[in-house]
Amino acid sequence: MKKVRLIEVRSELGAGTRGAGMGIDALRVACLDKGSDYFKRFNAAIVPDLNYTLFDKDLFPNAHRIDNIYTVHKNISNNVEQTIGLGMFPLVLSGDHSNAHGTIAGIKKAYPDKTLGVIWIDAHADIHSPYTSPSGNVHGMPLGMALNLDNLERQINDPAPETLFYWNSLKKLGFDGPKLKPEHLVYVVVRDTEEPEEFIMKKHGLKNFTHSELNQKGAQQVAVEALDILKECDIIYVSFDVDSLDPKFSKGTGTPVETGLTVDQAKRLCFYLLQDPRVVCYEMTEINPTLDTENTMAENAFDILEAATDAILYRESKSIATI
16 A cells, blocks of 8 residues: 655745645644644655745736746656655645646656546636736646646737746646646536636536536545546546635635535545545645634645545555445
8 A cells, every 4th residue: 555645835826815825734733633643644745835935026917926836836746756756645735726737747747658637626727827817826727737728719918928938837847748638637616717717618528517416416426427537547636625615614715615515525525536546646725724713724624634545545455445
């Protein structure tokens, strides 16, 4: 059985709201409050975050701080690739969701000849580019990078050459070309999108398991169907943004959206997805304790993290664990 290695990425350079860099430490507080030994059980690699550069002037209005984000993603990619190379399972805890592209780059660097599938559990599609983003926040662009999509059909911005230099460098990071195909991307409970993203989703027929669909089918059936859509994929990466949860469970994330998952649904969903042996990496992201009271989001997220980790540790046993 593979050992789990935590990769801690505190970078919040891609977020529009400050505070996600403290999410990992909020998880650690939740762990202490629960009396768990979780963070003693696993070795952790800490990726330099460059959050100190948030005090510097931002020179990239269409992709804020993309120069420093490139450096962070390079470091994430190297850590993920190294972890996989050591025969360990990378479990990434990150500040904002832009970091997920660094994770995907590391997976493709480790498995350049494998077909990658991605399950993206999130309120947002995160498939923008500097050409289409209304905010310029890079945490709305990681899948645009991974899919190598500029979406020029829906261009609203004219990014500067310096911005495009880093954008094109990010698209090539870890693997020169698209790191996954659109048909190998599955969304779960995405419900807050802009028109350029909706254009891409419709153009490529991207599957999104809606909230009502998940309620109707149940988390286990959605997991089964999501994995079946990716049946041609050799390896799978599961990315869990805590804003996939309904805000009634916590406001502790930068962009909460109504009508999301319950904590129990999220636990079950992650648990059943991660029992598939093709899953080679899991990421949890966007916990922001500065927007919270009593660390509620981190407490809920830690319960989900424990369920996900249990699935990783148990999945190679002969009997399928249940939750």
